[in-house]
Amino acid sequence: MDILGALLLKPFADIGGSPLFFLEVVIGGVLTGVMYSLVALGFVLIFKASGVFNFAQGVMVLFSALTLVGLMELGVPIWLALIATILVMIALAFAIERLVLRPLVNQAEITLFMATIGLTFFLEGFGELLWGANVKKLDIGIPDRSFDVGGILVNEFELFAAGIAALLVAVLAVLFQRTKIGRALRAVADDHQAALSVGISLTSIWVIVWAVAGIVALVAGVMWGGKSGVQFSLSLIALKSLPVLILGGLTSVPGAIVGGLVIGVGEKIAEVYWGPYIGGAIENWFAYMIAVAFLLFRPQGLFGERIIERV
Amino acid sequence: MFYRESGHFRTTYRADQAIFPIVQDRWSVAAIAVVAVVAVPWIANEYWLQAILIPTVIFALAAIGLNILTGYAGQLSLGTGGFMAVGAYATYKLTTFLPEINILVMILVSGFFAAAVGILFGIPSLRIKGFYLAVATLAAQFFLVWIFNRVPWFYNYTSNGMITAPPRTLFGVALTGPHASAEVRYLVCLAFLIVFAYLAKNLVRSATGRSWMAIRDMDVAAEIIGIRPLRTKLLAFAISSYYCGVAGALYMFMYLQSVETLAFDVNVSFLVLFMIIIGGLGSIMGSIIGAAFIVLMPILLTNVPRLLSVQIPVELAKHGEQMIFGGLIIFFLIVEPLGLTRLWQIAKEKLRLWPFPH
Amino acid sequence: MTQVAPASASTKSIGEVLLKIEDVSLSFGAVHALSEVGFEVRDREILAIIGPNGAGKTTMLNVLSGWYGPDQGGIVFKGVRRRRLRPHEAATLGIARTFQNVALFKRMTTLDNIMTGRHLKMRTNFLDHALYWGRAEREEIAHRETVERIIDFLEIEAIRKVPVGRLPYGLQKRVELARALAAEPTLLLLDEPMAGMNSEEKEDMCRYILDVNDEFGTTMALIEHDMGVVMDISDRVVVLDYGRKIADGPPDRVRADPAVIAAYLGVAHADA
Numbered sequence: 001m002d003i004l005g006a007l008l009l010k011p012f013a014d015i016g017g018s019p020l021f022f023l024e025v026v027i028g029g030v031l032t033g034v035m036y037s038l039v040a041l042g043f044v045l046i047f048k049a050s051g052v053f054n055f056a057q058g059v060m061v062l063f064s065a066l067t068l069v070g071l072m073e074l075g076v077p078i079w080l081a082l083i084a085t086i087l088v089m090i091a092l093a094f095a096i097e098r099l100v101l102r103p104l105v106n107q108a109e110i111t112l113f114m115a116t117i118g119l120t121f122f123l124e125g126f127g128e129l130l131w132g133a134n135v136k137k138l139d140i141g142i143p144d145r146s147f148d149v150g151g152i153l154v155n156e157f158e159l160f161a162a163g164i165a166a167l168l169v170a171v172l173a174v175l176f177q178r179t180k181i182g183r184a185l186r187a188v189a190d191d192h193q194a195a196l197s198v199g200i201s202l203t204s205i206w207v208i209v210w211a212v213a214g215i216v217a218l219v220a221g222v223m224w225g226g227k228s229g230v231q232f233s234l235s236l237i238a239l240k241s242l243p244v245l246i247l248g249g250l251t252s253v254p255g256a257i258v259g260g261l262v263i264g265v266g267e268k269i270a271e272v273y274w275g276p277y278i279g280g281a282i283e284n285w286f287a288y289m290i291a292v293a294f295l296l297f298r299p300q301g302l303f304g305e306r307i308i309e310r311v
Numbered sequence: 312m313f314y315r316e317s318g319h320f321r322t323t324y325r326a327d328q329a330i331f332p333i334v335q336d337r338w339s340v341a342a343i344a345v346v347a348v349v350a351v352p353w354i355a356n357e358y359w360l361q362a363i364l365i366p367t368v369i370f371a372l373a374a375i376g377l378n379i380l381t382g383y384a385g386q387l388s389l390g391t392g393g394f395m396a397v398g399a400y401a402t403y404k405l406t407t408f409l410p411e412i413n414i415l416v417m418i419l420v421s422g423f424f425a426a427a428v429g430i431l432f433g434i435p436s437l438r439i440k441g442f443y444l445a446v447a448t449l450a451a452q453f454f455l456v457w458i459f460n461r462v463p464w465f466y467n468y469t470s471n472g473m474i475t476a477p478p479r480t481l482f483g484v485a486l487t488g489p490h491a492s493a494e495v496r497y498l499v500c501l502a503f504l505i506v507f508a509y510l511a512k513n514l515v516r517s518a519t520g521r522s523w524m525a526i527r528d529m530d531v532a533a534e535i536i537g538i539r540p541l542r543t544k545l546l547a548f549a550i551s552s553y554y555c556g557v558a559g560a561l562y563m564f565m566y567l568q569s570v571e572t573l574a575f576d577v578n579v580s581f582l583v584l585f586m587i588i589i590g591g592l593g594s595i596m597g598s599i600i601g602a603a604f605i606v607l608m609p610i611l612l613t614n615v616p617r618l619l620s621v622q623i624p625v626e627l628a629k630h631g632e633q634m635i636f637g638g639l640i641i642f643f644l645i646v647e648p649l650g651l652t653r654l655w656q657i658a659k660e661k662l663r664l665w666p667f668p669h
Numbered sequence: 670m671t672q673v674a675p676a677s678a679s680t681k682s683i684g685e686v687l688l689k690i691e692d693v694s695l696s697f698g699a700v701h702a703l704s705e706v707g708f709e710v711r712d713r714e715i716l717a718i719i720g721p722n723g724a725g726k727t728t729m730l731n732v733l734s735g736w737y738g739p740d741q742g743g744i745v746f747k748g749v750r751r752r753r754l755r756p757h758e759a760a761t762l763g764i765a766r767t768f769q770n771v772a773l774f775k776r777m778t779t780l781d782n783i784m785t786g787r788h789l790k791m792r793t794n795f796l797d798h799a800l801y802w803g804r805a806e807r808e809e810i811a812h813r814e815t816v817e818r819i820i821d822f823l824e825i826e827a828i829r830k831v832p833v834g835r836l837p838y839g840l841q842k843r844v845e846l847a848r849a850l851a852a853e854p855t856l857l858l859l860d861e862p863m864a865g866m867n868s869e870e871k872e873d874m875c876r877y878i879l880d881v882n883d884e885f886g887t888t889m890a891l892i893e894h895d896m897g898v899v900m901d902i903s904d905r906v907v908v909l910d911y912g913r914k915i916a917d918g919p920p921d922r923v924r925a926d927p928a929v930i931a932a933y934l935g936v937a938h939a940d941a
Contacts, residue, residue: 324809324813324814324817328806328809328810510799510800511799513801514798517798518784518788518798518808518809519795519798521777521785522785524774524776524777524781525785527776528774528775528776528777532772533774534756534757535735535759535760535765536765536785536786536789537756537757537760537761537788537789538757538788539757550795593776
């Protein structure tokens, strides 16, 4: 009975007891959620345009952040290092298209998925080979301190990160909806064959989405690395974007964003209020459980299209 | 010329349905089994047994389990490590609770716990498919590892959170614990593999296997034939998890002998998935070949430079190995997406015609 | 097939009502796929369901094989009325079908595909299968014999061990028919069995359909676009248009029906 009380009553009493603190937890969750959204976003872009379940998205976050910090440690000024890293991510996109995607075109989904796991191993080894495996500090000039807004503590760095993420999403939305490339991307996402038949080059589209996903990964890497240092665990945190994806739907950009927020907030609340009663460190699996529970009721995700099976 | 089908007429359906319908295949497999059981323990030294053969045999068993679920029933799973952990911890709890019952019995029983957990996490498979299901099975992976890590009851409240294989014997021969020889442990694992590979082969060549493959290839048509999707998928989850559970128990008791939950983390799930992809999806033999390949590859990668007496710094070797591993996976997928068994089949087809090209 | 009997004579006797569809309606959102469609299928009959594209023919078949549940109406099969059938219920009752875009198990061999058709006739469980020797093997061989008879009947001996994904389209259609026959159905639903075939393949397929009907006494409902084929092989024709039944009767009479001609030639509809 004690345990039931601890799980069913106490946390709510805690929440009711200090609504301001609860609000703080929620805001903290939103800000983490934004980071999840960012990783998930890169993932959705690739899945939409090429149907590849890119397991390497997480390691791309690590790789880009490692490259940036590595360059900065060599004495390259931050703006130049940023540009160089972006160029590296674009070159990476070219290499992946050329060496991985093109030879595997028309293979089963699971084969491509496996290839991205291989890519994960490769990039992890490559990044750490180039830049070393120890934790690196990334200082981008935004202080990691909290300030008081009407009694609620808000972290300045996280707020800034959320702002950047929102800006990035807006830019991507414009890119998708208003430009020629965006139109081509949407066409490819809708139907590969049809897009090909009207003269859209699949290979260049793939390079573009992988490059954009690489840049999105870089932004996520900078934010996260700035917060907690650039290290291997970055690619593990990025694994968290997977439940975000199934919650939001693999092909939905708004889904990735909302899913990220839901997971970020849900996880934070669970960790703060329920975690202490059941042993802590539940954020390792809690997000997945939310996603699975959710999927049982809505298999297509929050924003995914309802699949009507035709026979 | 020597290896061919012509001239072997199968006059009964029974002969036609045999596992190895071709005479030479039957003999070579029998020969390999005899060598593995009789000759290998005599010849192989401690290092070979402990570093290569025992993990290969154990992972082959886990790979067969995953192949049943993913290769035959078409349900992608990333929870293998978690299901293996269930087998390991169940055996540990059982054998420390009832030490008088033989450890082998307990390993077999622990599979049922894994099967039950597998069924539980397989329930979402009715509604979700493909990658969504893969991510859902990651939930199983993380949750199971977490619970074995966080609930001290599972590791009998040891101070370091590790579980250690207690000494257990069969007819006076030490099977587990410090006095168990590598030969004995190898033979026990091999016995499990041979029996379970045979049972798995029987399953996949009969109605059960056909219903799995039907669900995999075209679930709509399967349902209209009268195959119940949930029942069929859950059976695949149960049997697959049973295999993984037994493999996990062997992994802990016969190979590592002392583990913490880290031994069953998500990388194990990926490793087993690599094995079946590289060996061949939907092939029992492929699971074994894939396991051997994945176990051997890092060993080769470390030993080849040493043999060539090239000195490589440890850090470089570690990351280099990871890169080569990842690169080789991609390379293999490009060269032969159907796996090593497909290469083997092509070789056999060529051999059948030898010395003529066509 | 245990009930294989020598073909009595070419004159067949059409029997009692086997299946009765009672005013079935089904809509997807705002689309009325079927509106109060009702007709009967008699024992041993070959019934053709025709109509322009989007008339609701395949939807009708999907209702009969249990894939969709109707919003209204019901299905009387062998004298028992049901609101809807579940797929496995339909299969257990002896309704088998083929699909418009061949729905075979692509990576399985022809033999395994047809053996899968006998799924519901199998009595052994997975434990028997794991041990194999004994019950499972005996059953496997018994069913293999039946399946081999169907393979003989449809003349697909040569492709027994070929994965069906590698077969040409016409043969795939034939394997799909074989798989449906393996279930020894009372009612066989064929969704465009001759789509995409050349005239020679069509003739073959017609012959198989007539032979199955003749030899095994299987009742059939088929969807077909080729009017020549429909007029040749069917005993009766039901015409659907925009989800409604507009004609029902022997081929000759349906062909002369002004409503049918209007539907096919595209006279403006006066529907709501």
